[in-house]
Amino acid sequence: MMSTISLVHLVIYELVLLSVYVSSLDKGYFWQITDIHFDPEYSVDGSPGNLCHKNRFNPFRKHDADSPGMFGDPRCDTPWALVQSAIAAMKTIKANPDFVLWTGDTGPHSDASQKELNSLIKETTDLLNKTFNGSYIIPVLGNHDVLPSNQMPAKNSKYYQGTLTDWGWENLLPADAQKTFVTGGYYSQMITPEFTLVVLNTNLNFMYDKLTENMIDPAGMFDWLRALLEKQRSDNRKVMIISHVPPGAYEREANSFHLYPRYNREYLDVIEAYSAVIGSQIFAHEHKDTFRLFLDKKGKPINVGLLAPSVNPWKNTFIAPDPPNNPGVRLVTYDRDTGNILDIEQYYVDLKAANKARKAEWKQEYQFTKAMGVPDLKPASIQTLLKNFTTSGSKLFDTFYSWNDVSYSGGSCNATCKKVYLCTVQHLDIASYNACVAANASTPHHPSHYVEIVTRQPRTASPIYTTLSKILPTTLPDEVVSGNNSHRRPHHHPTHRPPHHDPIPKYIKYIMFGMGVVVFVLFIVIMVLCCQRRRLYPQTRYMRVPSVTIQ
Numbered sequence: 001m002m003s004t005i006s007l008v009h010l011v012i013y014e015l016v017l018l019s020v021y022v023s024s025l026d027k028g029y030f031w032q033i034t035d036i037h038f039d040p041e042y043s044v045d046g047s048p049g050n051l052c053h054k055n056r057f058n059p060f061r062k063h064d065a066d067s068p069g070m071f072g073d074p075r076c077d078t079p080w081a082l083v084q085s086a087i088a089a090m091k092t093i094k095a096n097p098d099f100v101l102w103t104g105d106t107g108p109h110s111d112a113s114q115k116e117l118n119s120l121i122k123e124t125t126d127l128l129n130k131t132f133n134g135s136y137i138i139p140v141l142g143n144h145d146v147l148p149s150n151q152m153p154a155k156n157s158k159y160y161q162g163t164l165t166d167w168g169w170e171n172l173l174p175a176d177a178q179k180t181f182v183t184g185g186y187y188s189q190m191i192t193p194e195f196t197l198v199v200l201n202t203n204l205n206f207m208y209d210k211l212t213e214n215m216i217d218p219a220g221m222f223d224w225l226r227a228l229l230e231k232q233r234s235d236n237r238k239v240m241i242i243s244h245v246p247p248g249a250y251e252r253e254a255n256s257f258h259l260y261p262r263y264n265r266e267y268l269d270v271i272e273a274y275s276a277v278i279g280s281q282i283f284a285h286e287h288k289d290t291f292r293l294f295l296d297k298k299g300k301p302i303n304v305g306l307l308a309p310s311v312n313p314w315k316n317t318f319i320a321p322d323p324p325n326n327p328g329v330r331l332v333t334y335d336r337d338t339g340n341i342l343d344i345e346q347y348y349v350d351l352k353a354a355n356k357a358r359k360a361e362w363k364q365e366y367q368f369t370k371a372m373g374v375p376d377l378k379p380a381s382i383q384t385l386l387k388n389f390t391t392s393g394s395k396l397f398d399t400f401y402s403w404n405d406v407s408y409s410g411g412s413c414n415a416t417c418k419k420v421y422l423c424t425v426q427h428l429d430i431a432s433y434n435a436c437v438a439a440n441a442s443t444p445h446h447p448s449h450y451v452e453i454v455t456r457q458p459r460t461a462s463p464i465y466t467t468l469s470k471i472l473p474t475t476l477p478d479e480v481v482s483g484n485n486s487h488r489r490p491h492h493h494p495t496h497r498p499p500h501h502d503p504i505p506k507y508i509k510y511i512m513f514g515m516g517v518v519v520f521v522l523f524i525v526i527m528v529l530c531c532q533r534r535r536l537y538p539q540t541r542y543m544r545v546p547s548v549t550i551q
Helices: 001-023 078-092 116-133 157-166 173-184 218-234 261-273 351-356 368-372 378-390 396-401 415-426 430-438 478-482 508-536
Strands: 029-033 100-103 136-139 187-192 195-199 238-242 276-281 290-297 302-307 328-335 342-351 364-366 450-456 465-471
Touching: 001 116, 029 078, 078 116, 078 342, 078 364, 100 218, 100 508, 116 136, 116 157, 136 195, 157 173, 173 187, 173 508, 195 508, 218 238, 218 261, 261 290, 261 302, 261 430, 276 290, 290 368, 290 378, 290 415, 290 508, 302 342, 302 378, 364 368, 378 396, 378 415, 396 415, 415 430
Parallel strands: 029 100, 100 136, 195 238, 238 276, 276 302
Antiparallel strands: 029 328, 187 195, 290 302, 328 342, 342 364, 450 465
């Protein structure tokens, strides 16, 4: 009897200790806002086929059912009304976060002039700084925050210095962070004595950056990162790594990798070597809501990376199954001591309803731990969740997949889609990913096996895009699998290609055709008149002149 009572007391004691431990966690909160793609030229009177800009061929186009909405259009970039609404909603929901992660791609998909890009990013900087005065604003560069898009320089401190001064980021970053930022757009910032944010510029490693294609370590970022993490480990400190472009592949398109193979491998090696120091990782770029589970070479889960959906609702017209998304912002609960992610609250606005009502109502889409039935978002919890995704009869994956486009389409994912998705989420190494996908013989090869090179004209001209495609092998060469970049696998970036330009309005074509007809008729009439004149007044070709005698 006594032993039973002692056992009960022991259980109660353990539960008390557990509750004390949970309550003693130093919880913090931060916002993530990303992929804004702000376009100052967006107009409700614009043409959706012309990036929602006013068409210079049809400046008097009237608003109709096909016109862009007040808060955005899936065929275009983001209006200022949506940017203001998103940031105001963040302030209303959680006014005093520890920090705000602003994870890149504030620039539009079309190439603005440098003056335009500076102005729109500075305007966004000022709004965030004013709204969250008292919280750290942590800016991150995206592949559309440079001109030309995707071409992030590795040896141009003038560009990085310009972002600090022209965008107002010198008011956001401390002096020591600015020193490393000007070398390559990366930096670290201490949040607490136990915890540091590490901001990387993985655009330097992006598949479309031709400036860094043949470099070993662009801007020395990986050497800097290893040295920093070594110091954090020796000081018994934790970090959270933040960057725009993630490693691995895009889950909605088979064999579509984000980083050059050797940079992808280098990144994964760093995460594995310092997994004890890294609490979590935060990414953006895809516009979709998803995560990545990092495994070591033995298949053990060691870290988690979260990808937040975009504010911009743009639909990628180059990937058939890629739907638009509702605009979203994310509130994250984290452990201030370890940097581990404890929970996510995702907020969104129903774009169709907001445009119809001319009022944006931001609401919670989900709270991750409650919806998925996990205690937190640590590696072990995410691994358990992935196992639950494959359990027969479980609806968890369907729910999770509906979040991918921020509840825009409610689309389903068939068996093949699900297999590729799960391969992408937990196989970030290219060889491991290929082996996982190859295990599913029914997996179709997607149009990612075409390279599409998009040449953009200046925004002052009508947006004209030239696409050149060439067929590539449907299997990866050994050089790519091994990390050698001599035969680089093309990457189909889901967010960088603008929509097709608007055709010339029909009435303009009619006018031009009519003018052509008039000119042709006038030409015929003139020719006929000339011929008649020559018949009435024939000219002698040679004329005899009588001799003249001068006396």
